Structures are given as structure tokens and as C-alpha cells.
Amino acid sequence: MPAEQLTMPGDSGGRTNAALTEDEVEILLTAAVHAPSQHNTQPWRFEVHGPVIDVLIDEERVLPIEDPAGRAARIGIGAAAFNIRVAAAMLGHDTRIAVNPDPARPEVAARIFLADRSAPVPELGSLYGELRRRHTYRGPLLSHPIAPKILHRLDDAADAERAHLHWLDPATSARLHRLLERTDTEELRDEDRIHERRRWIGSDRSDDGVQESALGSLPDLPAFVRDLSAGFDTTRDRVQYETFPMIAVLSTSEEGAVAWTRAGLALEQVLLVATSYNLATSFLNQVLEHSSSRHEVRDLIGGHAWPQMILRIGYPATSTDPTPRRDWHDTFDHWF
Ligand SMILES: Cc1cc2nc3c(=O)[nH]c(=O)nc-3n(C[C@H](O)[C@H](O)[C@H](O)COP(=O)(O)O)c2cc1C
Structure with a gap:
């Protein structure tokens, strides 16, 4: 279902979506923190409000010299938000995303609304297995063409x-x-x-x-x-x-x-x-x-x-190690 057609909290004619369970939050935020970010600064924080996840910019992790406007930091945040959508799809939640949703809180860069859980959402959910396989590879490439x-x-x-x-x-x-x-x-x-x-x-x-x-x-x-x-x-x-x-x-x-x-x-x-x-x-x-x-x-x-x-x-000629991540609990502000 296209994200725009989802029935979401507040516009569901009285029906309220169920809050996320602790296990779901763990799966969703573990997926989020595997996103790429410039120099692996991980410039994000998360809040969970019922079935809604906010991704906030962590100004203390924005690079003052290389990224003074926070452009790269917001790209990393977008990537983390996408990973939440992928993990939600694997769990069976359709999602809708709003970027910069709250003028009163400009630090909220993305808000993801999760619909009630049903069957796994095929296209996005099928990327879940790639979340931990993806990493930045700076070694030499083979000469094989890409089809x-x-x-x-x-x-x-x-x-x-x-x-x-x-x-x-x-x-x-x-x-x-x-x-x-x-x-x-x-x-x-x-x-x-x-x-x-x-x-x-x-x-x-x-x-x-x-x-x-x-x-x-x-x-x-x-x-x-x-x-x-x-x-x-x-x-x-x-x-x-x-x-x-x-x-x-x-x-x-x-x-x-x-x-x-x-x-x-x-x-x-x-x-x-x-x-x-x-x-x-x-x-x-x-x-x-x-x-x-x-x-x-x-x-x-x-x-x-x-x-x-x-x-x-x-296509990579060798392999390099993945970078580390902070535990998702360390990026988690509130559970409302
Ligand atoms: C906005 C942005 C800019 C980046 N710029 C570079 C870059 O110029 N050169 C580079 O080698 N890696 C760059 N990276 C990759 C990060 O270094 C990498 O995502 C981070 O170290 C986490 O490692 P991983 O991608 O292997 O998980 C960039 C990533 C993002 C999101």
C-alpha cells in the first residue's frame, strides 16, 4: 500500500493504533542504528510515542568543520529512518513518514507512523536481510561490469x-x-x-x-x-x-x-x-x-x-571490517 494511503493515529475515525511492544522497539531501533553516517558519528536520537517513532538530530554529533549546516547528519538520519521502515515492513507494519513534521520542534527530522501489524510488507521487508550486510567498502573493485x-x-x-x-x-x-x-x-x-x-x-x-x-x-x-x-x-x-x-x-x-x-x-x-x-x-x-x-x-x-x-x-575484490555501533539504548530518549 502506498504510504500516503495509510490510516494513521489521529485520522483513523476513533480507531487508535496499538503501541509498539518492547521487542518491536528493539528490532526497529537496532535496524535504525545500522544506517551509514558521515565518519560513523551516528547523529541521531529516537523517541517512541505509541505507534510513532521520531528520529531527532543530535547536534552534539554534527561535525562543526566538515558539516556546519548539518547536511550530512540529516542524510544519515534519513538513512536511519529508512531502516526503521524496512524493519517495520518485515514485522508487518505499513509505514508513513513525515519529514520535519513539527515546526515547534525542528530537531525532529523524521517521524515514522506505524500502522497496525498485519502481514509482512513484501518489497520493503525483503530488504531487512541486507541491513547488517551493507557496509562501506573502500577496497579495490573487480572489473566485472554491472548488468x-x-x-x-x-x-x-x-x-x-x-x-x-x-x-x-x-x-x-x-x-x-x-x-x-x-x-x-x-x-x-x-x-x-x-x-x-x-x-x-x-x-x-x-x-x-x-x-x-x-x-x-x-x-x-x-x-x-x-x-x-x-x-x-x-x-x-x-x-x-x-x-x-x-x-x-x-x-x-x-x-x-x-x-x-x-x-x-x-x-x-x-x-x-x-x-x-x-x-x-x-x-x-x-x-x-x-x-x-x-x-x-x-x-x-x-x-x-x-x-x-x-x-x-x-563488485568488491576483498573485504573490510564493518564499523561499530552504539547500543540502541544509548540513542533512545523517551518512551511515551
Ligand atoms: C552523508 C555521508 C557522507 C559520507 N561520506 C563519506 C566519504 O566521503 N568517504 C567515505 O569513505 N565514506 C563516507 N561515508 C561513509 C561513512 O564513513 C560510513 O557510513 C560510516 O563510517 C559507517 O560505516 P558503514 O557504512 O560501514 O556502516 C559517508 C556516509 C554518509 C551517510
């Missing part, structure tokens, strides 16, 4: 959330590569950025951040991969990477807090569908973290849409 049918499925996943995937041709990829190299060189001179990343990236991590074993190898020649530990000492090995991976820019037609959360909903749907085909994904977002280079990426994709994420997609 057009799969690329269409990824396009559909983005479109379903009113976003769009722009696949870059080799000439546009080469222009992006020059932009990436320029940004990487500039960032090596930016002590504030390096200092901020050092707080989250490298060494061992147990709750958040990206530990060294999740970073993968380094390329022996310039490649389409972001070294999150650029500027730090590292002992990681250098290996050969692919020359031209498939690159897609995820964009939205609007810009601002609502568009960012929607981009996160789209991102996670794309990533889970990619995972279902054993595809690996990583990101080249450094060029979107500076307004001038973000505008250059906007031009690369035609000048009309707002680039929100740059994805590198392909």
Missing part, C-alpha cells in the same frame, strides 16, 4: 524517494577526478579538518567512528577512493585499484533540511538494493563538503539538481 537490469533497479530505488542517480560517463568521471585531487591536496593543508577527522577516524573503535580495519588498503596510484585518514600516519598497505569504477551522483531537485533527509531515505534504499546484488559501495563526498566544489559537481550533472552523495559502486 543494466541492476543499474535500473538502483535508479528505481532513488526515484522511489524522489531523488535521482546520475551515472557519470568516462569524460565526466575524469573531470570529477581532477576535482577530487584538487580537494584532497587542499585538505592536506587544512589542520582544522585533519584535527576533526582524527577524533573519529583510525585506530581501534568500539562504539562509533571508523577504525583502521574498516578503511581498507590505499591505492598505489591515484584512484577513485577517499582516504579518510589523509594527513595522519598510517601503516596500511598499498595495492592496485580499478581505473574507472561506476560513479553515480545522488541528487535532489530541492535543497535544505527536508531535501537532505529525503536524500538519506533514497541513499539507504539504493545501498540496500546494491547490497542485495552483492555490490559494494563507498563515497567521494569530500568535494561536496566545500560549497565551491559542490557547485562544480552540480555543473557536472547538468546544473539543475543538488548533489547530495557521490557513490562508487562495484
Whole structure:
């Protein structure tokens, strides 16, 4: 059933939806916290109000230097909200989502309404098995092409959330590569950025951040991969990477807090569908973290849409470790 047609609490003609059980909340929020977030900051908090879950932005986990407007944080929140929908579908709850639902509480970025439980919701629910398999893979990719049918499925996943995937041709990829190299060189001179990343990236991590074993190898020649530990000492090995991976820019037609959360909903749907085909994904977002280079990426994709994420997609040649998560209880504010 399309989310808009659901009968929800407050508009059900006197019928009230049942509150969620403790077991359901555990399943839903465990799914949510497995979402990707920039540097694995996990910038979310959750509240449960009967059959409604609010996802709030945790300002203390928004990166002040790399993400001052909270754009990346809201993308992560959108991804967490999408995971709640997937877990709810697996449990048999249809869902409807409202983005920025309460002007009096702008910190509530997404609100998910769960309908009474019935049969599992097939399409979304079938992605539940991918939630823990999905992780960011920054190692080398195999040269196997991705079948057009799969690329269409990824396009559909983005479109379903009113976003769009722009696949870059080799000439546009080469222009992006020059932009990436320029940004990487500039960032090596930016002590504030390096200092901020050092707080989250490298060494061992147990709750958040990206530990060294999740970073993968380094390329022996310039490649389409972001070294999150650029500027730090590292002992990681250098290996050969692919020359031209498939690159897609995820964009939205609007810009601002609502568009960012929607981009996160789209991102996670794309990533889970990619995972279902054993595809690996990583990101080249450094060029979107500076307004001038973000505008250059906007031009690369035609000048009309707002680039929100740059994805590198392909079949992995090796494997890297998943990143840790805080327990869902640590992200949980209230149960009303
Ligand atoms: C908005 C956003 C921006 C990100 N930017 C990058 C990036 O530029 N480079 C990168 O390697 N990973 C990037 N990531 C991936 C995160 O580092 C990753 O999701 C996080 O460490 C959690 O790990 P996992 O995805 O393996 O679960 C980004 C993720 C999000 C949601």
C-alpha cells in the first residue's frame, strides 16, 4: 500500500493504533542504528510515542568543520529512518513518514507512523536481510561490469524517494577526478579538518567512528577512493585499484533540511538494493563538503539538481571490517 494511503493515529475515525511492544522497539531501533553516517558519528536520537517513532538530530554529533549546516547528519538520519521502515515492513507494519513534521520542534527530522501489524510488507521487508550486510567498502573493485537490469533497479530505488542517480560517463568521471585531487591536496593543508577527522577516524573503535580495519588498503596510484585518514600516519598497505569504477551522483531537485533527509531515505534504499546484488559501495563526498566544489559537481550533472552523495559502486575484490555501533539504548530518549 502506498504510504500516503495509510490510516494513521489521529485520522483513523476513533480507531487508535496499538503501541509498539518492547521487542518491536528493539528490532526497529537496532535496524535504525545500522544506517551509514558521515565518519560513523551516528547523529541521531529516537523517541517512541505509541505507534510513532521520531528520529531527532543530535547536534552534539554534527561535525562543526566538515558539516556546519548539518547536511550530512540529516542524510544519515534519513538513512536511519529508512531502516526503521524496512524493519517495520518485515514485522508487518505499513509505514508513513513525515519529514520535519513539527515546526515547534525542528530537531525532529523524521517521524515514522506505524500502522497496525498485519502481514509482512513484501518489497520493503525483503530488504531487512541486507541491513547488517551493507557496509562501506573502500577496497579495490573487480572489473566485472554491472548488468543494466541492476543499474535500473538502483535508479528505481532513488526515484522511489524522489531523488535521482546520475551515472557519470568516462569524460565526466575524469573531470570529477581532477576535482577530487584538487580537494584532497587542499585538505592536506587544512589542520582544522585533519584535527576533526582524527577524533573519529583510525585506530581501534568500539562504539562509533571508523577504525583502521574498516578503511581498507590505499591505492598505489591515484584512484577513485577517499582516504579518510589523509594527513595522519598510517601503516596500511598499498595495492592496485580499478581505473574507472561506476560513479553515480545522488541528487535532489530541492535543497535544505527536508531535501537532505529525503536524500538519506533514497541513499539507504539504493545501498540496500546494491547490497542485495552483492555490490559494494563507498563515497567521494569530500568535494561536496566545500560549497565551491559542490557547485562544480552540480555543473557536472547538468546544473539543475543538488548533489547530495557521490557513490562508487562495484563488485568488491576483498573485504573490510564493518564499523561499530552504539547500543540502541544509548540513542533512545523517551518512551511515551
Ligand atoms: C552523508 C555521508 C557522507 C559520507 N561520506 C563519506 C566519504 O566521503 N568517504 C567515505 O569513505 N565514506 C563516507 N561515508 C561513509 C561513512 O564513513 C560510513 O557510513 C560510516 O563510517 C559507517 O560505516 P558503514 O557504512 O560501514 O556502516 C559517508 C556516509 C554518509 C551517510
